[in-house]
């Protein structure tokens with residue numbers, strides 16, 4: 001990979017943070033045969049929960065001296081920063097989590113604590129960014145037409161500090177071509193479709209749905225795809241911005257309905273993976289309006305940004321006994337571990353809740369999840 005003189009200097013810098021970050025980007029570029037580094041306009045860093053990074057990660061972050069060079073947003077933490085006690089989070093976890101956030105704030109990252117950074121900082125078509133968090137990566141590439149590879153928390157942080165990323169993979173137009181056509185028969189839930197297809201395809205699917213999808217449905221489709229597979233981009237015929245820039249691939253598959261997830265009696269209904277948008281909260285509130293108070297525990301997750309924009313509505317939901325947490329989610333927070341069976345509308349939560357929180361997870365579309373909370 002070619003490096004400019006200035007980049008060479010950073011690689012040999014006396015500042016160990018700058019040198020380390022350059023080393024990470026150069027190593028990545030060499031593995032993937034990038035030709036050079038290109039500037040990015042933003043970075044989104046994952047692995048923020050103390051539960052994920054642990055003591056070693058915290059010490060590494062505390063040693064950082066350099067500041068971020070581009071706008072840097074952060075993924076959810078392991079708790080709601082204000083309501084951690086109510087979530088059953090221990091004092092010790094709270095303290096450690098706050099140390100992680102302090103270290104990140106010190107280097108200039110914004111404490112957005114959400115996996116939907118695109119509601120706060122929406123990259124334009126063709127913009128190069130370095131984002132971690134697979135669901136945000138797939139949304140940025142597919143729905144917005146921005147360009148990012150599926151970064152790790154560490155490589156996204158290195159890009160945040162240097163302001164660049166190696167040019168390979170999805171930063172290059174020809175690598176964004178679809179590789180398989182997926183026909184979806186009937187009105188299947190997009191989360192379900194993503195869950196099934198992610199486990200079966202490599203590369204970039206182009207979907208043919210029988211109806212138009214909303215942005216929220218494409219968010220769900222992408223998050224599920226990226227959780228059961230390695231997918232970082234998809235196209236939807238007649239909808240996503242780059243779908244007709246390429247030939248339709250000859251390889252095809254069809255998706256139809258089948259059972260996924262566990263069959264159990266949910267003691268928690270958890271919605272908001274990825275974090276709920278304003279529209280999704282309004283949709284849920286609308287159904288809840290006709291149903292009264294939930295009979296099962298019902299938790300919603302969103303960003304602090306959306307929470308404050310819908311404060312009045314959220315407070316009304318809270319008065320009905322529905323908890324609307326921010327800064328965290330059912331997967332990254334240990335709070336979910338005290339439940340036995342969690343009902344979700346997300347293929348991503350369905351994939352990770354059993355693996356990371358050791359609980360059973362059951363799947364249903366959003367409307368059905370809400371209805372079950374009141375039965």
Ligand code: F3S
Pocket residue numbers: 075076115135223272273274275301328329330331332348349352
């Ligand atoms: Fe977001 Fe947590 Fe799901 S980070 S995508 S809500 S697992």
